[in-house]
Amino acid sequence: MHSFPRWKYGLILTVLVVSLMGALPNLTTPPSWWPSALSTPMTLGLDLKGGIHLVLDVDVDKAVSHSVAGDIDTARQALRKERIRYSKLANDSTSMTIVIKQADEVEAALKVLQENFTTYDISDPAGSTFVLNLKPETAKELKKFAVDQAIEVIRNRIDALGTTEPTIIKQGERRILVQIPGFEDSARAKDMIGRTAQLEFKLVDEKGDLDKALSGSIPAGDIIMYGPEQTRNGKSYRQPYLLKRHTELSGNEIADARVSIDSRYNEYAVTLKFNTKGARKFDRLTGAHVGERFAIILEGTVNSAPVIRERIAGGSAQITGSFSPEEAHDLAIILRAGALPAPVKVVEERSIGPSLGQDSIDQGINSILIGSVLVLIFMGLYYRMFGMVANVALVFNMLLILAAMSIIGGTLTLPGIAGIVLTIGMAVDANVLIFERIREELRLGKTPLAAIDGGYDKALSTIVDANITTLIAAIVLFQFGSGPVKGFAVTLSVGILASMFTAITVTRGIIAFSTAKRNRIEKLSI
Amino acid sequence: MQLIRSDINVDFIGKRKFALIISGIMLLVSLGALATKGLNFGIDFTGGTLVEVKFETAPAITDVRAALSPKGYGNAVIQEFGAPEEILIRVQNEEAENSSVISTAILDGLAEKFGADAIEMRRVEFVGPQVGEELTRAGIMAVLIAMLAILIYVTFRFEFRFALGADAALLHDITIVLGLFALTGKEFSLPVIAALLTVIGYSLNDTIVVFDRIRENFAANRKRKNPLEEKLVVNDSINQTLARTLMTSVTTLLVVLALFFLGGEVIHDFAFALIAGIFVGTYSSIYVASPVMLSLAGRFKGNEEEIKEMEARP
Numbered sequence: 001m002h003s004f005p006r007w008k009y010g011l012i013l014t015v016l017v018v019s020l021m022g023a024l025p026n027l028t029t030p031p032s033w034w035p036s037a038l039s040t041p042m043t044l045g046l047d048l049k050g051g052i053h054l055v056l057d058v059d060v061d062k063a064v065s066h067s068v069a070g071d072i073d074t075a076r077q078a079l080r081k082e083r084i085r086y087s088k089l090a091n092d093s094t095s096m097t098i099v100i101k102q103a104d105e106v107e108a109a110l111k112v113l114q115e116n117f118t119t120y121d122i123s124d125p126a127g128s129t130f131v132l133n134l135k136p137e138t139a140k141e142l143k144k145f146a147v148d149q150a151i152e153v154i155r156n157r158i159d160a161l162g163t164t165e166p167t168i169i170k171q172g173e174r175r176i177l178v179q180i181p182g183f184e185d186s187a188r189a190k191d192m193i194g195r196t197a198q199l200e201f202k203l204v205d206e207k208g209d210l211d212k213a214l215s216g217s218i219p220a221g222d223i224i225m226y227g228p229e230q231t232r233n234g235k236s237y238r239q240p241y242l243l244k245r246h247t248e249l250s251g252n253e254i255a256d257a258r259v260s261i262d263s264r265y266n267e268y269a270v271t272l273k274f275n276t277k278g279a280r281k282f283d284r285l286t287g288a289h290v291g292e293r294f295a296i297i298l299e300g301t302v303n304s305a306p307v308i309r310e311r312i313a314g315g316s317a318q319i320t321g322s323f324s325p326e327e328a329h330d331l332a333i334i335l336r337a338g339a340l341p342a343p344v345k346v347v348e349e350r351s352i353g354p355s356l357g358q359d360s361i362d363q364g365i366n367s368i369l370i371g372s373v374l375v376l377i378f379m380g381l382y383y384r385m386f387g388m389v390a391n392v393a394l395v396f397n398m399l400l401i402l403a404a405m406s407i408i409g410g411t412l413t414l415p416g417i418a419g420i421v422l423t424i425g426m427a428v429d430a431n432v433l434i435f436e437r438i439r440e441e442l443r444l445g446k447t448p449l450a451a452i453d454g455g456y457d458k459a460l461s462t463i464v465d466a467n468i469t470t471l472i473a474a475i476v477l478f479q480f481g482s483g484p485v486k487g488f489a490v491t492l493s494v495g496i497l498a499s500m501f502t503a504i505t506v507t508r509g510i511i512a513f514s515t516a517k518r519n520r521i522e523k524l525s526i
Numbered sequence: 527m528q529l530i531r532s533d534i535n536v537d538f539i540g541k542r543k544f545a546l547i548i549s550g551i552m553l554l555v556s557l558g559a560l561a562t563k564g565l566n567f568g569i570d571f572t573g574g575t576l577v578e579v580k581f582e583t584a585p586a587i588t589d590v591r592a593a594l595s596p597k598g599y600g601n602a603v604i605q606e607f608g609a610p611e612e613i614l615i616r617v618q619n620e621e622a623e624n625s626s627v628i629s630t631a632i633l634d635g636l637a638e639k640f641g642a643d644a645i646e647m648r649r650v651e652f653v654g655p656q657v658g659e660e661l662t663r664a665g666i667m668a669v670l671i672a673m674l675a676i677l678i679y680v681t682f683r684f685e686f687r688f689a690l691g692a693d694a695a696l697l698h699d700i701t702i703v704l705g706l707f708a709l710t711g712k713e714f715s716l717p718v719i720a721a722l723l724t725v726i727g728y729s730l731n732d733t734i735v736v737f738d739r740i741r742e743n744f745a746a747n748r749k750r751k752n753p754l755e756e757k758l759v760v761n762d763s764i765n766q767t768l769a770r771t772l773m774t775s776v777t778t779l780l781v782v783l784a785l786f787f788l789g790g791e792v793i794h795d796f797a798f799a800l801i802a803g804i805f806v807g808t809y810s811s812i813y814v815a816s817p818v819m820l821s822l823a824g825r826f827k828g829n830e831e832e833i834k835e836m837e838a839r840p
Contacts, residue, residue, distance in 0.1 A: 187630035346626035347654035356648040363790035371781035425778035462738040470727035480668035
């Protein structure tokens with residue numbers, strides 16, 4: 001028989017020890033001196049742990065058009081400051097059109113625009129019309145920034161829920177994956193994450209005629225916005241307001257938001273405190289507009305429009321509504337965490353209740369145990385001593401999978417468990433191939449030791465070919481699969497690689513070790 | 527112990543006409559079912575909302591429907607899931623934007639009728655229309671790319687006609703497993719795609735083992751003074767590997783059956799696809815791959831040198 005090199009014994013022992021050490025953290029907390037690379041247990045996927053799994057899509061185009069809309073405001077102010085008169089200021093989602101009134105001011109206007117808008121391509125003025133196009137790289141940057149900022153805001157909101165180890169990561173260009181393990185209230189999570197929490201403060205146009213505006217003639221610089229839906233005389237109704245378009249203050253100038261009790265109606269409310277800059281603006285604003293109304297707009301709906309009775313220094317504002325304590329609490333959280341830079345939409349959800357996760361773990365472990373016991377018994381009966389050797393390799397294989405998954409930081413999902421179960425069935429395939437070949441060699445009249453050599457040598461290329469094709473399928477699955485299915489691809493790949501080692505090298509090692517001391521072997525127990 | 531006598535010699539190749547008829551019938555039935563009934567696509571591909579709820583005591587389906595009606599989902603698909611206390615509710619996406627809150631409305635409706643403590647959220651899945659399209663595309667791509675990659679690998683390791691034989695067997699297996707899903711109306715979901723790819727890997731595994739032996743025996747055969755017909759060599763090869771083919775099918779079946787019966791409702795259909803795949807995969811590696819490869823003999827003949835080089839590979 002071929003000699004089995006010493007270094008291979010060493011390799012088997014090393015792998016065995018590392019596997020044992022790597023698998024240990026899954027059973028108990030390892031001692032402090034344990035190598036850190038081997039100290040992490042396998043992570044359980046959300047489908048086993050239970051929790052909320054959401055994929056959000058950020059409306060990045062909205063973020064860009066929002067920014068352009070803000071720039072048109074800047075353009076207006078810059079032109080006014082230089083006393084350049086314009087006859088038209090308009091914008092669409094990525095460009096601005098500016099028409100200058102006097103031909104002799106076009107040159108001065110160009111200078112102003114060039115100074116202020118380096119992020120735009122400014123066309124040569126055709127007559128007195130400028131078209132400013134947002135540079136594509138700027139648009140791209142704005143989109144990226146919107147997603148990054150959305151992640152930041154969502155993280156703040158989720159952290160305030162007090163859950164452990166949420167996962168919030170970017171997926172592709174404009175999607176965000178949110179996982180909150182152990183959290184069950186899918187409705188609340190979606191509400192907290194999905195709200196833009198855009199907060200704006202605008203003045204009510206007291207001189208404008210609301211009725212006229214409603215019939216179509218809105219005064220320049222004004223917009224109509226509505227209050228929340230309410231029922232009046234059995235009909236649903238929303239109170240309209242005629243507001244100045246300009247946003248005086250926004251959620252960016254909020255320093256803090258707390259749940260409070262509205263003293264008039266004894267209801268839950270949220271009290272906002274402005275930051276220094278906001279307080280200064282608020283002070284000036286209230287001073288200049290005593291007697292007028294001031295609208296608080298939350299997510300496009302006018303929450304309230306109280307009358308400014310006097311100048312308010314170091315001000316705070318209150319958001320009311322028939323809130324439940326939890327609603328008020330959540331609203332305070334999202335206002336504190338800040339507004340989303342662009343609307344987000346849930347495009348995929350896979351949330352699992354805690355009991356289903358536990359059931360899946362139990363059922364998965366059951367399948368693994370029963371499946372492997374059946375295979376162990378069958379192999380033992382069918383191949384006797386050699387079957388027992390294959391069984392040792394199979395147990396080693398499972399240990400190796402467990403350790404490898406822990407060390408590479410893989411996530412175990414329910415389909416992943418299925419992958420392990422399947423690997424158990426297929427791992428013995430290599431041994432079946434070898435053992436059948438050994439039997440054939442014996443039938444051809446070879447001596448037992450020669451038959452072992454022949455069996456291993458001839459089966460090797462078949463084993464490699466057969467496993468590589470399965471590995472190809474697993475890799476493709478990993479590339480194209482999503483979430484849990486990826487977990488299946490990972491355990492299947494790890495299982496295949498581990499089984500090649502255990503079924504070939506480990507069984508060979510055991511057989512070589514047990515036959516080494518004997519000179520002659522009459523019969524193989526196969 | 528031996529299941530297969532060592533001197534077994536079944537005339538597989540001689541029966542290939544008969545096998546062709548059986549395969550033909552299975553394929554026709556599968557394609558027919560796929561064309562008429564179609565697959566019962568799950569929300570992974572159609573988009574939609576799925577809510578699994580566990581009740582304290584088994585509810586009547588009509589009561590569940592009554593609870594959903596005021597929310598506007600009285601037409602939802604409602605069914606038992608594994609146990610009478612567990613109910614699965616499925617709703618299509620609506621045209622309106624906010625399909626993601628359908629699950630909220632459903633859970634609210636149930637809580638209002640049965641009491642919040644009497645029900646437990648087990649699972650909420652929502653797939654938006656766009657994601658559904660993406661998953662469908664990715665699923666089709668995965669199966670096609672896997673087949674192509676395998677074609678390339680097998681061509682590289684064997685001859686082109688072997689690769690075609692292997693891919694014919696794969697198409698055969700996938701069609702029949704898909705046909706079974708159409709016939710039984712079982713839900714076709716993302717994990718089932720994973721199962722299909724595993725079937726591809728498994729079926730191929732079987733085929734390769736047989737092909738390996740054929741290659742080995744072809745090489746030996748060419749050195750003989752009076753070479754046997756290819757047909758006979760192939761038949762011998764299948765017989766020689768028969769014990770292994772059946773053994774591996776048995777061990778794999780054992781574990782997959784454990785999954786099917788013990789793995790829980792969520793991966794039931796996944797395990798079903800694997801069981802079906804193991805059966806047709808074992809059948810096709812004997813009755814489809816090799817006959818197809820044989821029937822292509824001489825069509826892609828390379829020169830002698832190429833064959834020698836191919837045989838020299840390990």
